Amino acid sequence: MTDIFFTLSKVFWTIAQPDHFLLLMLALGLLLWKRFLGVLLVWLSVLMLVIISFFPVGNYLLRPLESQFMPATLPDSIAGIIVLGGGEDAELSAIHGSPQFNSAAERLMVVPQLLKQYPDAKVIFTGGSGSLLRPEYRGGDVASQWLERQNLRERLIVERDSRNTFQNAIYTKELIEQYAENQDKWLLVTSAFHMPRSMGVFRNAGINIIAYPVDFRTGEDRIRPDLTWNMHDFKTATREWIGLFVYYLTDKTTELLPTPRSE
Structure with missing residues (x-):
């Protein structure tokens, strides 16, 4: 299904x-x-x-998404770090034999810094292929290769079968039940515009998470004569808003626009 x-x-x-x-x-x-x-x-x-x-129409649509979950004060201890795929270019990585990334690369780039702060934490990277036509190229393979080069491969648990945010949450839940050693919260790392939908889905899956947004996209609201860049932001925002509505209507989340909680 x-x-x-x-x-x-x-x-x-x-x-x-x-x-x-x-x-x-x-x-x-x-x-x-x-x-x-x-x-x-x-x-x-x-x-x-x-x-x-x-006009930066994408800014107006992205800002409500990016402002929902601002960077939080991190706790002294966590159960681990969950990183959502999407920052890697799996096809180019396979073609050129080295990790290649796109504009969401900060999702992975921030991992070494977080692991220094939490020397005992594990990382669950969740991301397979989001391509309908080329499913053989998987983000998890790129993440594994890049983190191995940072000498962090032994702290990484890779989930490479998920194809969307809903599957990210479902498959991550299975890994947590298999590997989690304590009941502390998990950091959830993804792009700021994608954080509301991700938080809703992961909460719905029963995972105890703290938002750690990266890869902010919104800039100044000024005239910007650049069709390519403006269209890119507009597409990103449109896709995310549609995703929020569809996930809510199909019961993948119980919140149309998830917000921070006090617990």
Whole structure:
């Protein structure tokens, strides 16, 4: 059932991601150009592209997500560290024979620092393949290779079968039940914009966690004539908001927009 959900989500996102959706609007509008609907679709798509080209629309959508869980005061002891995959480029890593990363690389880069602070802590890295067409390339393999180069491989537990955030939580829960030696809280490391959905899913799985957000994306709200960068942020925000709604509607989390708790 989880594989069906993964497949449907990938097909849906291929169509719904803003750049593809605007292209479809434009193409449909040109096909129907002699009708009012066609003219409307063309001008709407052009107007939206102009707005995204000059204004940081993604900032406005990402800021409520990134501000939900700010960096917390860390406790003296923890059970371990959970790192969500997504910062590694598994396909490029396999092609070039060395770890390659994307803009979310801080998810892994922060691990050595945390392990110095917690010398007895283990790390659970959870991340397989998020690709529908190339599932053989897995983030867990990249994480294992990179942390081995930092001489930290012996403190790493790799989960390389999960394909989305829901599976991250389910498979991590199984590893915690197998390896956890105490009942302290776990640090959950992921991108700040992804933290609300991650916290909701991991809480729902019954894991005792503290948010440790990294990889902040929001900057100044100013005119920024850069379609590529603005569209990238807008796509990231759109995907995350859709993910929050879908996870809530499918009972993968009990909170539409999870917030910090006092415990």
